[in-house]
Amino acid sequence: MLKENPKHYNEINIIYETIWRSLVEGVNNRSSDFHTFALATTDGKRSAVRTVVLRSCSKKELSISFHTNNYSNKINEIKENSNVEGLFYSKNKKIQIRISGQALIFNDVDICHTIWKNMSQDARDCYMYDEKPGTRIKNPKSIKKNTENKANKNFSLININIQSIEWLYLSSSGHRRVSFNKENSFVGDWIVP
Numbered sequence: 001m002l003k004e005n006p007k008h009y010n011e012i013n014i015i016y017e018t019i020w021r022s023l024v025e026g027v028n029n030r031s032s033d034f035h036t037f038a039l040a041t042t043d044g045k046r047s048a049v050r051t052v053v054l055r056s057c058s059k060k061e062l063s064i065s066f067h068t069n070n071y072s073n074k075i076n077e078i079k080e081n082s083n084v085e086g087l088f089y090s091k092n093k094k095i096q097i098r099i100s101g102q103a104l105i106f107n108d109v110d111i112c113h114t115i116w117k118n119m120s121q122d123a124r125d126c127y128m129y130d131e132k133p134g135t136r137i138k139n140p141k142s143i144k145k146n147t148e149n150k151a152n153k154n155f156s157l158i159n160i161n162i163q164s165i166e167w168l169y170l171s172s173s174g175h176r177r178v179s180f181n182k183e184n185s186f187v188g189d190w191i192v193p
């Protein structure tokens, strides 16, 4: 646990830079707290949240991405309502980051084929099941496997186009909370923690 507040504690511009540094670290370092995030979706009737792995981020394009099975429930939810939120939390750094935006689904297009080609067999295995994720089964040991080609088509890339980022840091010497929005060009506003 950090004993002292980070130097950028009161510097809104530096906070924005550290958010992006944390995301880059999350993409590149499997042991980073920012390597996974909780993705919240809603189809209008119910909400759902689950852990996904952060696969890429772009400060320039204002986006983050993750991979998923095209037949998973989250895909239907995103098709119903593309507004999603990603939640990152580092216990070590005492930082929570919430990223809201619109999710865009890419399936069976060039970018997906390229990612698939470079994917490890372990990662590919997540897309090999014959049945849709979430289907009831009698025996977990006897799930039928797809061909590589079908599995490739099960794979989707989801890009989240960021609309807003909220940063929260809890400290005994005073909490800090900042909101960055597309409308004000991600300049950042202090908000009540």
Ligand SMILES: Cc1cc2nc3c(=O)[nH]c(=O)nc-3n(C[C@H](O)[C@H](O)[C@H](O)COP(=O)(O)O)c2cc1C
Binding pocket: 036, 048, 049, 050, 051, 052, 053, 054, 066, 067, 068, 069, 072, 073, 074, 075, 133, 134
């Ligand atoms: C550490 C961890 C990482 C995960 N990464 C992903 C991921 O990158 N993509 C994904 O679709 N599911 C991932 N999952 C599984 C999801 O949390 C979830 O169980 C699954 O995608 C089905 O969700 P859905 O039915 O809401 O679509 C991960 C789970 C854990 C525990």
